[in-house]
Amino acid sequence: MKSLERSVLYGLIISLVFVTIGTFFLCESNETLDMVAEHLGFVGENIITAPFPEYTIPGFDNVWASLALGMISTIIIFAVAYGIGKLIVKIRAKSVAS
Numbered sequence: 827m828k829s830l831e832r833s834v835l836y837g838l839i840i841s842l843v844f845v846t847i848g849t850f851f852l853c854e855s856n857e858t859l860d861m862v863a864e865h866l867g868f869v870g871e872n873i874i875t876a877p878f879p880e881y882t883i884p885g886f887d888n889v890w891a892s893l894a895l896g897m898i899s900t901i902i903i904f905a906v907a908y909g910i911g912k913l914i915v916k917i918r919a920k921s922v923a924s
Contacts, residue, residue: 841900842897845897845900850889
């Protein structure tokens with residue numbers, strides 16, 4: 827395995843570890859910005875309906891479902907960013923060769 831590929835894999839693993847730690851240690855924390863907004867009398871309105879409001883899966887309102895959602899989201903974001911990076915490298919290589 828190349829050094830760059832190994833670094834990317836380590837980064838993904840570390841991200842998933844942080845998701846796990848955050849899910850278990852912060853599952854009951856309050857969102858400070860929401861609390862301050864409520865205290866000041868601000869009311870928020872959604873422009874678009876979120877697919878997973880409050881980061882939960884409907885019917886699975888527990889820490890394990892939150893962990894699964896966090897890990898799946900992290901992997902999806904990683905895959906999209908990695909794919910875009912590969913595409914940029916390919917485009918740059920093609921433009922340099924031309």
